[in-house]
Amino acid sequence: MDRNMTGKTVQSAPGGKLLEVKDLRVSFFTPAGEVKAVGGISYDLDHGEVMGIVGESGSGKSQEAYSIMGLLQSPGKVVGGSITFEGRDVLAFSEEEMTQFRGSEVAMIFQNPMTCLNPVYTVGDQLIEALKAHDKSISREAAAKRAMEMLELVGINNVRKRMKQYPHEFSGGMRQRVMIAMGLICHPKLLIADEPTTALDVTIQAQILELMKDLQKKTRMGIIFITHNLGVVAEICDKVSVMYAGRIVEQGPVDDIFYRPGHPYTMGLLRSMPRVDAESYERLIPIEGTPVDMLDPPEGCPFAPRCEKCMKICLKRMPPYVELGDGHRAACWLRVEDQIGQKREEDGIHG
């Protein structure tokens, strides 16, 4: 049992996973046809674990997270699969249960804090409102005290004055801190961070990442960190899911993904990024082609048209997941081939 920042003990379900997502499918029913934004993804997250979801724009990484929060916007709909939070079926929640669940058990922070904070209310009012929404019995004074504690926790000085200020009086980095304070004020067990540092400068990004790492250690909450920046993933995540065209093409522990990638898309991403600590000039190796048109996805593996190792079967059938190590799997026909080859070799030795 860990103590979190205000001394409340964190309850963890005995033996259970914090979050289990199974074969989740999300579609958008647009006039131009059905867009399968998320096409059957599965993963689980333990208490205190940080998972990164990496993908390009349009890969479905945000939509997947919105469906956990029940925040999918019309015409988006969960069309299949299950989301289980500490043994409870999230998709079966009533409107009221969902409202309780949101904020108190799962919180979300977004890329652009300015669009999430209300410009006509003071920061203090908004923090107090978040608290009171989940705990009707709390007095305004007690709520204000908690709000100030939270602001201090996320590294904002002069809190008494800051509580009375409006969002526009905060800088970008400070606003993101306010967002984090608001997200954490009800002690959620899961925090979904949707590109929380993308809009920030590198030095501010470094501050926010340090803050999130620190808070995560203190509170032992689970974090789903959605980003397209592999550097940020390497820094903060325990495990990673790589998404492409609505599917998880590879997932595994962070070291496996970076040092032993199994999917050509993951390999391509890693190869195409210049590194600030590179010792000499090396020409970048880009992934050729353009991202998938989700209205008209290719048959078979969605990455096949851009894959330099594409085989005939890749264009026809979706590859199954192949286990590559403890919790490390990739959906690629090449890995299926490796496996068959390996098996043949073994059979050859024994036979």
Added chain:
Amino acid sequence: MAEDKILLEVKDLKKYFPVKGVKGPGVQAVEGVSLFIRKGETLGLVGESGCGKTTLGRTILRLHEPTSGKIVYDGTTIFEGEDPWQRDGDGHMTKRRVPKPKSVDMLPYRRKMQIIFQDPSASLDPRMTVGEIIGEALDIHKLYGSKAERADRIRELLAMVGLNTEHANRYPHEFSGGQQQRVGIARALAVKPEFIVCDEPISALDVSIQSQVVNMLEDMQEELGLTYLFIAHDLSVVRHISDRIGVMYLGSLVELAESYELNRHPLHPYTKTLLSAVPVPDPEVSRRRQRIVLEGDIPSPMDPPHGCRFHTRCPYATELCGREAPAFREVEPGHWAACHLLNK
């Protein structure tokens, strides 16, 4: 690649934007920048948002009229003006009368100096076809003899940036972000420029597309002998593409060096912080390395700190730093920096 010949030289360049209702110079976006770019070279410019790197790029092209300073392009002075703002001992600024700045007609220089913008969807006219966008540049500078020649040139440019020649009849919204940026590059190349300001040309693009565009810019440079001023906030990309890098903070250059030298031996505390803040896609390295985390935010360029502009956030600042601005000087051969700590 780079020759010894200096193509562009900037001396003590300043750009202030007056603010309504505020006395004094207003926003001091670029504050006394001096640099030179050799022919065929790529000079990278990094810094956080609001540090004036984009304004500097545009002021060099005179898309913003400079407040004062000197710009020399290929031996010709295209702007020279005296600073109307005088600073007294305590940093107070007063305006005085100065002679009208000397400048030249930019039209012939627009042909030689071009720019690629950050957001391709915002910099292409949605009501013009790609062919018209590229052709407009040819029209203005009268770069063709006949209609057929014009059409050929447009097709040639599209092929050069990796687009289909049929794309000439399409509108910008029909392209993806990466393709739009290719159109932006074709437009810049249409007039056969020598010098291109690349203003964050890849930050609006997806990760897998960024490297495609970076490689293309490198190929163009090789083929056409271009000189780049490459502006970006992503230090890893700038380090990759640049021969030399300048680091800006709050309108001024704090350090400038050959790009690998800057990475190995950063001299200025701000450069060190910036380098340590860039996330590295390598879990081992991120676990191992020590990070310098800066306190606070960038001060407002409307009221920059007196003395060294970085002293309010610098972990090593002394009393001298708050009093006097350090000179930007060549500390080691080819390695410039502005910091009092380096003068000991």
